[in-house]
Amino acid sequence: MAQTEAIWRIVAGQELKMLWRSRRFKLLMLLSTLLFSLAMLTGWQHARDYREAYNSVMGRQNEMFERQGELNPHSATHHGVYAFKPWSPLSSWDPGLLPYLGSAVMLESHKQNFDRYRAAQDQLSLSRFSPVTLATLFQYLVPLFVILLAYSMIAEERENGTLKLLLVQGSSPLQLFYGKAAALAIALAILVLPVLGLSLGLMAIGGGAIPWLRLVPFIGAYALYWGIFIWLALLVSARSGSSRSALLILLGVWFINALIVPRVGLGWMQAQHPLPTAGEFQREIAKEQDALPDWDARTEKVKAALLKQYGVKDIKALPVNLEGAVLQDNEADDTRIYAEHFARLYSRYRRDEELYSQLGWLFPTVAIQSFSQALAGSDYQHHAHFLSAAEQYRFDYVSFLNNSITKAQGQDAFKYTAGNELWKQVPDFHYNEPSAADVLSRSAPSLAALGLWLLLLVGATPFVLKRMQVVS
Amino acid sequence: MLKLSNLTKQYGEKLALDHLSIEVPAGGIFCMLGHNGAGKTTTVNLLLNFVQPISGSVEIMGQNLHQNPREVLKSVAYIPELVMLYPELNAFENLEYFSRLAGKRYSKPELESHLKKAGLPTEAFKRPVGRYSKGMRQKVGIAVALAKQAKLLVLDEPTSGLDPQASWEFSQLLQELASQGVTIFMVTHDLFRVRELKAQVGILKLGKLQRLLESDSLSHQELESLYLQVAH
Amino acid sequence: MSRSDSSLLPILGVARFELRRLRSALIWLTGLLLIFSALALYSGAIQLRHQSNNAHLIQVQEQEYRAKQSKRVAKRVKELKAKGKALSPDSKTYRNPANLAQHGTPAILPNGPLAVVSIGLSPLQAQSTQITLADPALLESQENLQHPLQLWTGHFDLVFVLVYLLPLLLIAISFDLTAGEQASGNLKMLLVQGGGLQELILGKLTARVAVLLGMLSLLSAMAWGASLVVNQPFIWVRWGLLLLLSCCYGAFWLGLASLLNALRWRAANIAASLAAIWLLGVWVIPGSSQQALQSLVPVPSRISFVQSYREATEKVRQESSQLLGKYMEDHPDLAAAGADNEYALLQLSKEQAIAEAIRPVVDTYQSQLDQQQRVARWLQYLSPVTVFESALMQLAGSGPERQQDYKIQVQSSHDQWQQYFMPAIKQNQSLMPEDFTHTPTFDYQELRLRNLSSVLVPETLFLALLAAILLGYSLKLYHRYQVIESEPA
Known part of the structure; x- marks a missing residue:
């Protein structure tokens, strides 16, 4: 047994030695190091800038709101406030969908707005493939790095005849395989560990606690993902007729995973159930709003209810301001209509995201992308969580201000003004991300898909190698 | 030392080896001659457990190769035709x-x-x-x-592509190893070299051993005419 | 003279032989290309319909609104006339021209000239803007609904097939131009059989160029068919230019493969290198130069911009009591109209004050963006892939240029709109029913090819030159190519 262990170590050592000397490895290392440095620096810079802007804007907005002076409270709801999306620490590693999602929502009375200011709209048109971030490098570049190192590892030994020699010298195919896999894993670790260390350092310098509960599964999932590619590349190398065909097959696998499946898969889903157009969406809402009672009818309705509630006969005897109550009644109806339509649209987005992540059972790249974005807080689910919190806050603060009119009994609701004391009483918007446990339980299938892939490959290895051709 | 008994191998329809039996004593040299496609490389592959026979067995130092290949191969060395x-x-x-x-x-x-x-x-x-x-x-x-x-050295076309000087040196080296007790099994086309070695010579045709003789019992011409006669 | 005559035939002979050798690969690749192109055109058609449905609905909604308002006005005017009263409206009613002016008119950007071929940036771009009295630079752009996940993955359009997949198909048939034959010794035999190495290479390249042309014709037929199906005009001139660019681009990849073969690399190494170069071209170079550029020339944060805009608005609101007086001072002609239109005028003066207050912020923002774009225009030449893609998007009208042009046209339409309404607002004239059908409308004037030429010509020349250099250099290397192995046997 002791000797069995030694052999894969000898093979691993030998492979590393040869990798170390090969120009291919040096070139790939150099390129990867440059790209990782760029991704880390720009990711860190972006996170820093965003956080600074966010903090400053939050402060300025609060101050502006609290010092708006004498103003009708309902007018204040028309001026509105913005809910800005806070920065999630891991999203500088994987910005995911963030550039395509709005960074702010206008919160005003009578309607729910779309989120606005998508970073992608200001982006240059140089690159249409994918930005260079830690996540995209992990997802696309690292597998390619593995493929380019591994495709020839076994096939070339067969072509050169050294495979026969190795087997006669006492190594079994399995030990050879494990040795080479270990060498690849070590080569990868040499590339990735410094990157992880530095990124963690940058995150710590940037202030804020390191989200270990999200970070550990995040890194673990990537380790599984890379393991899949190491195993797959070596298996293909062991089974294919030549290193050339091994390379072509592996590049094909990479290409389908990285480029074809995401675009075609999602495009297909869209084609099956087209989204409504913006026009349709607005029109549906407008139709329902038109069907609501007009001001006079609503006033009658609210009046009747209030008279009954307070057991009085005349509005003058009411302890509350009727028009304030009407405003709030109207707000509740508007909120309901918008909430229904937005909920339908957003749940459609969420459902599509879930459906899409199911493709991860077939394509590991899809699985890692879904998982990585979920943990980094850059998927649609997180965004939907933010939007619903913002909408809840919108209704609360608009209600608070409308109710302040309702309390102003005996005043003209539209000429009544409040001052800075009232604005100071309006609660602030505080948004908390979903907990790591929630996110993990929701995205567990993606992690399971990765685990299953690796398990299947590892389990199949002895069988595949048993039928490996030694003679070319 | 090395004992092949009734080795048979088939590739699809084609019978590559047909009940091949050979025995080589310790310190002996066995040269297998034959045309391309006669089954020489198949024999080597079987000897080294790269492919499995349909029937028959290989025994090395009294141990069955197929029962415990890893253990048995510990005493075997192999030099392919192209040592890359x-x-x-x-x-x-x-x-x-x-x-x-x-x-x-x-x-x-x-x-x-x-x-x-x-x-x-x-x-x-x-x-x-x-x-x-x-x-x-x-x-x-x-x-x-x-x-x-x-203890056993398996060689696949060791002298093809070598110049006469290198080839001669190589034969000397083999002879020396044999005298130290190493058993040598080689497949070759090189009739001339075979003559120089003190070896058993087997001529293979269509997977069957046609002739078995001692290299020093014949002159070069005799060997050549025999080879042409038998192998064709 | 006679030499070139006699060498043409062998080239064609080699080409024909090569096509026969590539036959089974070609069947596969053509099948793949067909499937991918069909998918691409399908998703192009779907996106096109999504956009035109939206545009149509916006217009319908506008017509409905106008019809309704026009009817209300007609009724009111009739009543007033019957009573013999003055028509001049008070400033808050729907008869006040300021209200229609503030309601505005939709400025719709129609689908690009080759929209079915290229979705490009259009899902992220404004598709309509409501032209009102407010400065369009401050207005929120109106995009169609798009799936965020799809924006992230990107669309699978025909330009994607051309830019990303076509090179891979070409690499697949040409990475082994001579490397395999060199390794197997066939090359020696071929040369001994007569014919020079250069003729052999030219023949092999000719075969691959023929494949490229064949694939492009197939795509042309499909794209034309698709635009018939979705009832979109197919602009042949633009398509022709697109084909020309594609030929240069394809020749670039063939040249690269030929060069690596001429350097006597092994087939597997060539394939790996071409794949790596492909990745460099499509992702690494453009992606990292974009990132670096955005770090070096950062654009101020959008959310800071929003806040500055809000602060300007708030300041204007708090000062609004003084605004009207100042506005009146600036426009003495208004005093004559009386106080009825005070509200409308106040709105106007607010718009103007906000625009003035926010102008410096907008300008900084815009100038940073412009500077980025300027540098990006040069940086794109780092990768032929980006150059090709940018050229295709310009031809198809799905790139940033058309959007930029649209914004300029919206701005000028806004000026027109303002000039059209100002006299009526100042004089506090009532809107008449027919006014609702006579306001200026926005009609996007497509960017002419002539206007695009300043960008398209250098891009085409760049690609053509690059292809010529690579092919020429590889032929030169083949001229000195040694068939024998340089290492001792």
Whole structure:
């Protein structure tokens, strides 16, 4: 047994030695190091800038709101406030969908707005493939790095005849395989560990606690993902007729995973159930709003209810301001209509995201992308969580201000003004991300898909190698 | 020492080996002659457990190869027709790697002595093997076998592509190994070289052993005419 | 003279032989290309319909609104006339021209000239803007609904097939131009059989160029068919230019493969290198230069911009009591109109004050963006892939240029709109029913090819030159190519 262990170590050592000397490895290392440095620096810079802007804007907005002076409270709801999306620490590693999602929502009375200011709209048109971030490098570049190192590892030994020699010298195919896999894993670790260390350092310098509960599964999932590619590349190398065909097959696998499946898969889903157009969406809402009672009818309705509630006969005897109550009644109806339509649209987005992540059972790249974005807080689910919190806050603060009119009994609701004391009483918007446990339980299938892939490959290895051709 | 009994191998429809039986004593040399496609390489592949026979068995030092290939192959060394080795490594490094796989760790002087014994010139030790001639690479192959302290040496067309001088040196080396008790099994086209060795010669045709004779019992012409006659 | 005559035939002969050798690969690749192109055109058609449905609905909604308002006005005017009253409206009613002016008119950007071929940036771009009295630079752009996940993955359009997949198909048939034959010794035999190495290479390249042309014709037929199906005009001139660019781009990849073969690399190494170069071209170079550029020339944060805009608005609101007086001072002609239109005028003066207050912020923002774009225009030449893609998007009208042009046209339409309404607002004239059908409308004037030429010509020349250099250099290398192995046997 002791000797069995030694052999894969000898093979691993030998492979590393040869990798170390090969120009291919040096070139790939150099390129990867440059790209990782760029991704880390720009990711860190972006996170820093965003956080600074966010903090400053939050402060300025609060101050502006609290010092708006004498103003009708309902007018204040028309001026509105913005809910800005806070920065999630891991999203500088994987910005995911963030550039395509709005960074702010206008919160005003009578309607729910779309989120606005998508970073992608200001982006240059140089690159249409994918930005260079830690996540995209992990997802696309690292597998390619593995493929380019591994495709020839076994096939070339067969072509050169050294495979026969190795087997006669006492190594079994399995030990050879494990040795080479270990060498690849070590080569990868040499590339990735410094990157992880530095990124963690940058995150710590940037202030804020390191989200270990999200970070550990995040890194673990990537380790599984890379393991899949190491195993797959070596298996293909062991089974294919030549290193050339091994390379072509592996590049094909990479290409389908990285480029074809995401675009075609999602495009297909869209084609099956087209989204409504913006026009349709607005029109549906407008139709329902038109069907609501007009001001006079609503006033009658609210009046009747209030008279009954307070057991009085005349509005003058009411302890509350009727028009304030009407405003709030109207707000509740508007909120309901918008909430229904937005909920339908957003749940459609969420459902599509879930459906899409199911493709991860077939394509590991899809699985890692879904998982990585979920943990980094850059998927649609997180965004939907933010939007619903913002909408809840919108209704609360608009209600608070409308109710302040309702309390102003005996005043003209539209000429009544409040001052800075009232604005100071309006609660602030505080948004908390979903907990790591929630996110993990929701995205567990993606992690399971990765685990299953690796398990299947590892389990199949002895069988595949048993039928490996030694003679070319 | 080496005993093939009724070895049979089929590739699809084609019968590659047909009940082949050979026995080689310790320290003996066996040369297998035959045309391309006669089944020589198949025999080597079977001998080394690269492919499995349909029936028959291989016994090495009294042990059945198929029952415990890893154990049995510990005393076998192999030199393929084209010893490619790892072109980017030098002779030392190649030898060290292959020896360690065989469970042998040698010091530098020991490795050096194996290479020397195999006849590799000292000045070549530090050069990458990719720049060696075929003869030199074959010597590294011999060194690998020596370092493994193999009892059985299997060679596939060892002298094809070697110049007469290198070829002669190689035969001398084989003869010396045999005299030290190493059993040698080689397949070859090289009638001339076979004559120089004190060996058993088997002529193979369509997977069947046609003739078995002693190399020194015949002159070169006799061997050649016999070969042409039998193999065709 | 006679030499070139006699060498043409062998080239064609080699080409024909090569096509026969590539036959089974070609069947596969053509099948793949067909499937991918069909998918691409399908998703192009779907996106096109999504956009035109939206545009149509916006227009319908506008017409409905106008019809309704026009009817209300007609009724009111009739009543007033019957009573013999003055028509001048008070400033808050729907008869006040300021209200229609503030309601505005939709400025719709129609689908690009080759929209079915290229979705490009259009899902992220404004598709309509409501032209009102407010400065369009401050207005929120109106995009169609798009799936965020799809924006992230990107669309699978025909330009994607051309830019990303076509090179891979070409690499697949040409990475082994001579490397395999060199390794197997066939090359020696071929040369001994007569014919020079250069003729052999030219023949091999000719075969691959023929494949490229064949694939492009197939795509042309499909794209034309698709635009018939979705009832979109197919602009042949633009398509022709697109084909020309594609030929140069394809020749670039063939040249690269030929060069690596001429350097005597092994087939597997060539394939790996071409794949790596492809990745460099499509992702690494453009992606990292974009990232670096955005770090070096950062654009101020959008959310800071929003806040500055809000602060300007708030300041204007708090000062609004003084605004009207100042506005009146600036426009003495208004005093005559009386106080009825005070509200409308106040709105106007607010718009103007906000625009003035925010102008410096907008300008900084815009100038940073412009600077980025300027540098990006040069940086794109780092990768032929980006150059090709940018050229295709310009031809198809799915790139940033058309959006930029649209914004300029919206701005000028806004000026027109303002000039059209100002006299009526100042004089406090009532809107008449027919006014609702006579306001200026926005009609996007497509960017002419002539206007695009300043960008398209250098891009085409760049690609053509690059292809010529690579092919020429590889032929030169083949001229000195040694068939024998340089290493001792």
